[in-house]
Amino acid sequence: MNRELKRVTIVSLLMFLTLFVASTIIQYAQADNLAADPRNARTLYQSYSVERGPILVGGDPIAFSEPSDDDYKFQRIYANGPLYAPVTGFIPVNGEATGLEGSLNAELSGTSESQFFDSLNRLISGQDPMGASVEVTIDPVAQQAAWDALGDYTGAIIVTQPSSGRIVAMVTKPTYDPNSLAVHNGEEVDQTYRNLVEDPGDPLFNRATGGDMNPPGSVFKLVMTAAALESGQYTPDSTFPNPAEFTLPETSSVVRNSSGGTCGGGSEVTLATALRLSCNIPFAELALELGDDAIRAQAEKFGFNSNFSIPNPTETSTYPANPDAPQTALSGFGQGDVRATPMQMAMVSAAIANGGIVMDPDLVESITAPDFRPIEEFDATQFGRAISESTARTMTEMMVNGVENGAASNARIDGVSVAGKTGTAENGEDDPYTLWFTGFAPADDPQYAITVLVEDGGGLGQEGFGNLIAAPLAKQVLEAVLNK
Amino acid sequence: MTDRSAARAPERAPATGSVRRIRMPQKLRNLELGLLIVACVINAGAIVLVQLGALGRIDTQLVLLGAGLSVLVFGLHVAMRFVARDADPFLLPIATVLNGLGIAMIYRIDIAYGDAGWESAAVRQIVWSVIAIVAALATILLIRNHRTLFRYTYLSGLIAIVLLLLPLVPGLGQTRGGARVWIGIGDLVTFQPGEIAKIALAVFFAGYLVRNRDSLSMVGRTFLGMRFPRGRDLGPLLVVWALSMAVIVFQRDLGTALLYFGLFLVMLYVATSRLSWVVLGLSMFFAGAIIASQTLDYVNGRFQNWLNAFDPAVYDAQGGSFQLVQGLFGLANGGLIGTGLGQGRPDLTPVPQSDYIIASLGEELGLAGLFAILALYVLFVARGFRIGFAGQDDFGKLLGVGLSFVVALQVFIVVGGVTRVIPLTGLTTPFLAAGGSSLVANWIIVALLLRLSDTVRNHPRLVIDG
Numbered sequence: 001m002n003r004e005l006k007r008v009t010i011v012s013l014l015m016f017l018t019l020f021v022a023s024t025i026i027q028y029a030q031a032d033n034l035a036a037d038p039r040n041a042r043t044l045y046q047s048y049s050v051e052r053g054p055i056l057v058g059g060d061p062i063a064f065s066e067p068s069d070d071d072y073k074f075q076r077i078y079a080n081g082p083l084y085a086p087v088t089g090f091i092p093v094n095g096e097a098t099g100l101e102g103s104l105n106a107e108l109s110g111t112s113e114s115q116f117f118d119s120l121n122r123l124i125s126g127q128d129p130m131g132a133s134v135e136v137t138i139d140p141v142a143q144q145a146a147w148d149a150l151g152d153y154t155g156a157i158i159v160t161q162p163s164s165g166r167i168v169a170m171v172t173k174p175t176y177d178p179n180s181l182a183v184h185n186g187e188e189v190d191q192t193y194r195n196l197v198e199d200p201g202d203p204l205f206n207r208a209t210g211g212d213m214n215p216p217g218s219v220f221k222l223v224m225t226a227a228a229l230e231s232g233q234y235t236p237d238s239t240f241p242n243p244a245e246f247t248l249p250e251t252s253s254v255v256r257n258s259s260g261g262t263c264g265g266g267s268e269v270t271l272a273t274a275l276r277l278s279c280n281i282p283f284a285e286l287a288l289e290l291g292d293d294a295i296r297a298q299a300e301k302f303g304f305n306s307n308f309s310i311p312n313p314t315e316t317s318t319y320p321a322n323p324d325a326p327q328t329a330l331s332g333f334g335q336g337d338v339r340a341t342p343m344q345m346a347m348v349s350a351a352i353a354n355g356g357i358v359m360d361p362d363l364v365e366s367i368t369a370p371d372f373r374p375i376e377e378f379d380a381t382q383f384g385r386a387i388s389e390s391t392a393r394t395m396t397e398m399m400v401n402g403v404e405n406g407a408a409s410n411a412r413i414d415g416v417s418v419a420g421k422t423g424t425a426e427n428g429e430d431d432p433y434t435l436w437f438t439g440f441a442p443a444d445d446p447q448y449a450i451t452v453l454v455e456d457g458g459g460l461g462q463e464g465f466g467n468l469i470a471a472p473l474a475k476q477v478l479e480a481v482l483n484k
Numbered sequence: 485m486t487d488r489s490a491a492r493a494p495e496r497a498p499a500t501g502s503v504r505r506i507r508m509p510q511k512l513r514n515l516e517l518g519l520l521i522v523a524c525v526i527n528a529g530a531i532v533l534v535q536l537g538a539l540g541r542i543d544t545q546l547v548l549l550g551a552g553l554s555v556l557v558f559g560l561h562v563a564m565r566f567v568a569r570d571a572d573p574f575l576l577p578i579a580t581v582l583n584g585l586g587i588a589m590i591y592r593i594d595i596a597y598g599d600a601g602w603e604s605a606a607v608r609q610i611v612w613s614v615i616a617i618v619a620a621l622a623t624i625l626l627i628r629n630h631r632t633l634f635r636y637t638y639l640s641g642l643i644a645i646v647l648l649l650l651p652l653v654p655g656l657g658q659t660r661g662g663a664r665v666w667i668g669i670g671d672l673v674t675f676q677p678g679e680i681a682k683i684a685l686a687v688f689f690a691g692y693l694v695r696n697r698d699s700l701s702m703v704g705r706t707f708l709g710m711r712f713p714r715g716r717d718l719g720p721l722l723v724v725w726a727l728s729m730a731v732i733v734f735q736r737d738l739g740t741a742l743l744y745f746g747l748f749l750v751m752l753y754v755a756t757s758r759l760s761w762v763v764l765g766l767s768m769f770f771a772g773a774i775i776a777s778q779t780l781d782y783v784n785g786r787f788q789n790w791l792n793a794f795d796p797a798v799y800d801a802q803g804g805s806f807q808l809v810q811g812l813f814g815l816a817n818g819g820l821i822g823t824g825l826g827q828g829r830p831d832l833t834p835v836p837q838s839d840y841i842i843a844s845l846g847e848e849l850g851l852a853g854l855f856a857i858l859a860l861y862v863l864f865v866a867r868g869f870r871i872g873f874a875g876q877d878d879f880g881k882l883l884g885v886g887l888s889f890v891v892a893l894q895v896f897i898v899v900g901g902v903t904r905v906i907p908l909t910g911l912t913t914p915f916l917a918a919g920g921s922s923l924v925a926n927w928i929i930v931a932l933l934l935r936l937s938d939t940v941r942n943h944p945r946l947v948i949d950g
Contacts, residue, residue: 001755001757008885022903023899027846
């Protein structure tokens with residue numbers, strides 16, 4: 001009997017051994033995979049059980065966590081939610097976080113590698129885990145001024161610091177309240193989110209860095225002028241034929257200047273005049289002379305066809321890869337297949353203001369651990385040189401002239417010299433225009449670069465134009481930030 | 485084997501044997517007392533940690549209830565000093581610590597659910613523990629010699645059958661989680677008679693096999709190097725197989741069927757030394773289980789949940805793998821060292837106090853805690869098998885093996901189900917899971933094993949030789 005008993009003992013031990021192995025597989029070998037399963041509510045709750053670090057503007061929190069009594073332990077609150085929505089984004093209980101909440105999730109939740117020892121230390125010392133705080137580059141005065149200026153328009157305003165790439169203000173409208181998506185009820189979040197997605201105004205778009213990509217229209221003439229001057233074959237005084245109508249090559253389509261007539265009179269027009277008065281025909285001619293490769297090369301030096309994370313993801317502004325001759329001509333005044341975000345146009349203005357060097361745009365001023373140890377400090381990085389210093393100086397003069405004596409006159413500020421360029425971009429044949437202004441001030445000591453985008457013709461359909469709608473908004477914001 | 489040891493023993497028995505016999509029991513009971521104190525300290529610690537972890541403060545009420553339970557366990561210990569002085573010193577402390585950890589975890593989930601008073605499963609579990617320990621005490625006081633049970637072999641068989649049939653009686657039987665294995669009056673007092681039936685079955689199998697093992701083991705044809713039994717000797721196997729299949733079909737309880745059948749096969753094998761019985765029996769059972777999985781929806785569902793647990797269709801299905809996968813998430817959340825008592829989210833898993841208590845414990849105590857719990861079971865089962873090795877009468881040996889193996893098999897079926905080793909079936913984790921019938925049955929098993937080990941120790945020659 002004992003022989004059998006021995007075997008039964010061995011079988012029983014094997015049964016237990018199986019259990020030891022199986023539980024080791026689940027709790028050790030497969031633990032990470034199981035934690036990563038999207039159906040695992042524990043993982044989600046855990047990301048909430050940490051006191052998420054705040055997002056600060058000028059030391060004041062615009063997103064912070066407050067203890068709550070439910071499964072999630074903390075409620076995320078967005079102070080002044082709609083104003084800062086394009087900066088903070090939101091973190092829903094049942095989906096992916098957007099904005100800084102998404103792009104800096106690891107830091108805010110205290111799980112980034114640089115916080116490993118900090119969290120370990122807190123674990124050992126029995127303190128509750130806590131995420132890092134993120135200070136952003138936004139200036140609350142500039143942000144509020146941009147919000148007020150944009151009013152009820154559909155569009156965006158972005159203000160940057162030319163020398164560093166800091167984003168000082170970033171406003172988009174219409175927008176949403178991130179608090180409505182931070183409620184601890186998945187179904188409610190889903191419903192709110194669906195409503196926002198179906199809203200014809202697309203409030204979830206950040207039009208400053210993406211959304212419906214717009215043609216830049218005449219503000220792209222800055223890139224054209226830069227390409228011309230950089231080629232060494234053109235000066236501001238180089239001349240172009242000045243007809244009232246220009247037929248695109250290989251087609252019967254006719255291009256006109258916005259005035260309907262010639263560009264300022266005379267049979268020939270200089271580059272400087274064409275930019276100051278924002279005429280289309282000379283730039284179509286210039287585009288055909290330069291060719292799409294040269295234009296694309298210049299555009300790409302400004303940041304077109306490159307992707308930037310600020311660290312929020314942004315849309316890429318594009319100059320087409322292989323335009324035919326008529327498309328190339330259209331690209332000369334920012335039409336055709338050219339698409340740009342306000343952030344990209346702000347980078348163009350900022351580069352001109354910054355002696356030709358393009359800085360990488362960035363929203364993050366600093367990241368600080370809960371023990372006040374700095375994790376990351378702002379570090380201005382160059383995207384590269386787009387134009388020479390002398391070209392930058394020349395273009396600044398041309399843009400100042402555009403505001404003082406040209407098509408961007410409504411951006412004039414008493415006592416401050418403003419460099420600027422307006423744009424009025426066509427969309428479909430009967431669609432309302434897209435209105436632009438991009439520029440910087442003060443022109444002799446650039447502090448701020450600004451780009452204003454107003455979609456839907458500012459409510460005026462095809463009657464609205466950049467200088468009428470967009471330029472005054474830029475003026476209003478620049479006045480506010482320069483006078484503070 | 486008995487003969488061989490008996491023949492040798494006189495020569496090897498030391499001259500001081502009689503002296504040791506008087507001194508040993510004292511030592512054993514003192515060891516037991518020491519271990520019991522450790523067990524109660526662990527249990528009290530677990531409850532306090534649960535309160536600190538989940539409530540953030542200490543609530544004396546439950547600590548007092550737990551202390552009352554400890555007093556009762558010490559009462560059992562004192563009783564044994566008089567009536568079972570030579571009993572195994574490990575069984576009682578192991579049962580105590582498992583019972584206590586179970587209460588702590590059930591209480592922890594009560595806190596998460598916000599249950600208190602009679603709503604609290606922990607309070608009910610404590611009351612059931614009291615009943616179970618009193619039942620164990622009664623068993624050990626009433627059955628002074630396990631051979632008494634041998635006389636009631638067939639009565640035990642009858643009792644087992646009646647207990648198994650009870651849930652099928654209209655008006656008395658209740659269906660829960662799809663299985664019709666409960667009896668009760670309303671929701672007030674419910675009982676799973678099948679848990680007690682496993683003890684009656686072990687007694688019946690032991691008695692029956694000791695009486696009939698010669699005819700079951702001696703004759704038969706040899707085939708493939710194994711001697712297979714004659715057709716007419718297949719009777720008992722067929723009856724037990726039919727019984728298990730009936731449990732699967734009528735009570736819809738795969739786990740219980742597997743438990744009974746496995747118990748019978750092991751006891752049959754130990755009694756007859758015929759491996760052919762095991763081969764035959766396992767083939768029959770698996771054939772039956774496979775047919776059942778093809779024809780019975782609930783069995784098929786269990787297999788689907790097991791094999792394709794993470795398939796979204798299976799996961800979302802009614803009665804699908806949702807709870808199994810939630811249990812796995814819980815275990816994974818525990819990792820190596822666990823979240824700490826009161827700090828995890830075992831309440832996210834369905835039935836975390838009963839079927840999934842092992843996942844709850846694994847989440848909060850981690851792999852380390854789970855290993856410790858499994859090791860306690862291994863030790864418990866090993867102490868039981870020791871009776872089998874050392875016992876001097878075949879009935880006692882068989883009963884000891886049967887009762888220990890039924891615990892081992894039950895742990896394997898339920899923990900294996902939760903950890904996806906085998907399809908999940910609704911059995912209780914001995915001593916840990918919330919549920920009165922299981923507690924009472926397992927504490928009676930403790931009492932019987934204690935009684936058996938006491939008899940074994942009364943014959944030190946076998947202890948030395950064993």
